Amino acid sequence: MRTRLTILGAALLLTMGCERVVDITVPTMATRLVVSARLELVRGSPSNGAPSGRQVITLSTSAPYFETAGPPPARGAEVRVTDSRGMTTVFREQASAPGVYVTDSLVPVLHRRYTLRVRWNNESYEGSDSLLPVAPIDSFYFVERTGLFAPPDVAREPGPRATIDFRDPSGVENYYVWDQFVDGKRLVEADTAFRYRPMERDAFFNGALVRGYQPYSGVVLRPGQTVRLRHMSLSEQGYRFYLALNNVTLGDGSPFSTPPASVRGNVANLTRPGEPALGYFLLAEVDERTARVP
Incomplete structure (x- = not known):
C-alpha cells in the first residue's frame, strides 16, 4: 500500500510540473453595430448657465477577440433622435472623427421619452429610454x-x-x-x-x-x-443594463461568477431582429460638482 501511494504521489507531482501550450481558435462572429449613446441634461451649479444642447453618439462595429486596434467606426450612418412629442433632432457625422455623430441643438426635457433611430449598412435600428430627474x-x-x-x-x-x-x-x-x-x-x-x-x-x-x-x-x-x-x-432599464455590465466586468473566473459575455442592450435591429446592436442608448440628468482637495 505504501509503494502504491508513493507512485501515485510521484505521478501527481510530475503532472503538476508540466506545462502545455494550447492554441485556442476563437470563432469570428458576424460584424455587429455597437452603440454608445448617453444623452445628458447637465444641471450642475448656477454658474454653469443654461444647459448645453451638445450631444454625442458614437457608432462603431464589433471586431475579432484578439484584435489589438481600436473598434472600427461605423461610417455613413443616418442618426436621429425623436422625443415623445414628435420633435426630431438629426445627428451629423464629424469629418474629423468617423463614427462620431454630433448635434448642438438637443436639450433633453425631463420625463420625456426619447427614441434613437439609426440607418446603417442597409439595416434599421431603434432604441428608447426616458429622462428622469436626479436628486440634486x-x-x-x-x-x-x-x-x-x-x-x-x-x-x-x-x-x-x-x-x-x-x-x-x-x-x-x-x-x-x-x-x-x-x-x-x-x-x-x-x-x-x-x-x-x-x-x-x-x-x-x-x-x-x-x-x-x-x-x-x-x-x-x-x-x-x-x-x-x-x-x-x-431609468430602471438603464440601471439593469449597468448592473449586468458590472457583473460581467467583475467576473473573477470562479464557478459562482458571471461568465464573460456580451450584455444585451436596448437597441433592436428592425431589419434582422436576431442581430441586435451591442451597447446602449440612455438618458441621464446630471448634477456635477468640481473642487480642489484642500
Whole structure:
C-alpha cells in the first residue's frame, strides 16, 4: 500500500510540473453595430448657465477577440433622435472623427421619452429610454473614509475621499450612477483597478437625507488635486443594463461568477431582429460638482 501511494504521489507531482501550450481558435462572429449613446441634461451649479444642447453618439462595429486596434467606426450612418412629442433632432457625422455623430441643438426635457433611430449598412435600428430627474447634490466636500460598510483595508487607508450629501425624493424609485474625474482623468477605464461604475437604487434610503456618501470610497485623494464628481439619474432599464455590465466586468473566473459575455442592450435591429446592436442608448440628468482637495 505504501509503494502504491508513493507512485501515485510521484505521478501527481510530475503532472503538476508540466506545462502545455494550447492554441485556442476563437470563432469570428458576424460584424455587429455597437452603440454608445448617453444623452445628458447637465444641471450642475448656477454658474454653469443654461444647459448645453451638445450631444454625442458614437457608432462603431464589433471586431475579432484578439484584435489589438481600436473598434472600427461605423461610417455613413443616418442618426436621429425623436422625443415623445414628435420633435426630431438629426445627428451629423464629424469629418474629423468617423463614427462620431454630433448635434448642438438637443436639450433633453425631463420625463420625456426619447427614441434613437439609426440607418446603417442597409439595416434599421431603434432604441428608447426616458429622462428622469436626479436628486440634486446638497454638499460636496472631502473627508476621511469612516463609513460603517467600508472594507477594513479601505477604511484604514488614510486620506480624504470625495463626499456628497443629497436628499432622495420620497414615493418614487430612483436609480443613480456616478463618474469621478481626478485632474481630468476618469477613474473608470479598462485595465485599471476601477473597471465598473458605482451605482445604487434607493431601495434602502427612499425619501431619506443621504449624508457622507462616497461613491469612490477606495480612491484616496491628495491635496491640490482637482476632483469632478458627476451624480446621474438612470431609468430602471438603464440601471439593469449597468448592473449586468458590472457583473460581467467583475467576473473573477470562479464557478459562482458571471461568465464573460456580451450584455444585451436596448437597441433592436428592425431589419434582422436576431442581430441586435451591442451597447446602449440612455438618458441621464446630471448634477456635477468640481473642487480642489484642500
